[in-house]
Amino acid sequence: MSEHQLPAHTVEQIERANASGRTPVVFIHGLWLLTSSWERWALLFEQAGYAAVTPGWPDDPDTVEEANAHPEVFAGKTIGQVADHYATVIARLDRKPAVIGHSFGGLLTNIIAGRGLSVASVAISPAPFQGVLPLPISSLRSAAPVLSNPANWHRAVPLTYDQFRYGFANAVSEEEAKYLYETFAVPAPGAPLFQAAVANLNPWTEAKVDTENPDRGPLLFISGARDHTVPRAITEAAYHRQQRNNGVTELVEIADRGHSITIDGGWQEVAETALAFVRRFA
Numbered sequence: 001m002s003e004h005q006l007p008a009h010t011v012e013q014i015e016r017a018n019a020s021g022r023t024p025v026v027f028i029h030g031l032w033l034l035t036s037s038w039e040r041w042a043l044l045f046e047q048a049g050y051a052a053v054t055p056g057w058p059d060d061p062d063t064v065e066e067a068n069a070h071p072e073v074f075a076g077k078t079i080g081q082v083a084d085h086y087a088t089v090i091a092r093l094d095r096k097p098a099v100i101g102h103s104f105g106g107l108l109t110n111i112i113a114g115r116g117l118s119v120a121s122v123a124i125s126p127a128p129f130q131g132v133l134p135l136p137i138s139s140l141r142s143a144a145p146v147l148s149n150p151a152n153w154h155r156a157v158p159l160t161y162d163q164f165r166y167g168f169a170n171a172v173s174e175e176e177a178k179y180l181y182e183t184f185a186v187p188a189p190g191a192p193l194f195q196a197a198v199a200n201l202n203p204w205t206e207a208k209v210d211t212e213n214p215d216r217g218p219l220l221f222i223s224g225a226r227d228h229t230v231p232r233a234i235t236e237a238a239y240h241r242q243q244r245n246n247g248v249t250e251l252v253e254i255a256d257r258g259h260s261i262t263i264d265g266g267w268q269e270v271a272e273t274a275l276a277f278v279r280r281f282a
Contacts, residue, residue, distance in 0.1 A: 017053055030127065034184070
């Protein structure tokens, strides 16, 4: 799919948002999840008076079942390609949107904000960008299913349940972890993880954020206190990089939450924290 050929459901959401006259909110998912991970968030924001737009990454399957049956469709996606895809979506909106992203979606949110494309942004447990230096052991372990094999750059990589339990669902019960794995987990492209891993060694990296753009707009970081994949040290380092911007930059930590912070039983607390921030500016 070219960047201009958006899926029908995304085009419908854009047209609906434009017709509504409401401020759009664009949701960006991360690796190992689909846009279905935002369904409850979208409803909450719609009820609050916004127009929710939940585009997938390019060529994302519609369902978890389809994704697990055809993992090859995820292979080869890079951070730059996905960022340009979301920029294309935003360009078709009549009003500048708020943007909310989780994990690699949080990194993409930083990139989009750095391009001056969002009226307000929320980056939840964001993957690191160039200049973010901490490499906690738990983060390396969470990325190991991909980074342990260089050939995974060109592959789609699924997580086993144990890998998902450690990287996403360490702060919930075994029962809930199994439910989240069965309901939400899909394979993910390996390339973005390799790109993030070497971002500080590559001057031309696509994992680069313009933290000084005066049009960046207000930006909130949300961190889960028990997140293995993106521990507070990473989110805090990104927050400090973004503080050089003249726009509002804030950081909130949510207690007892892991990387499944947007999809587990406590999702609503996180969503309402994001909504309260967006409401201040959009």
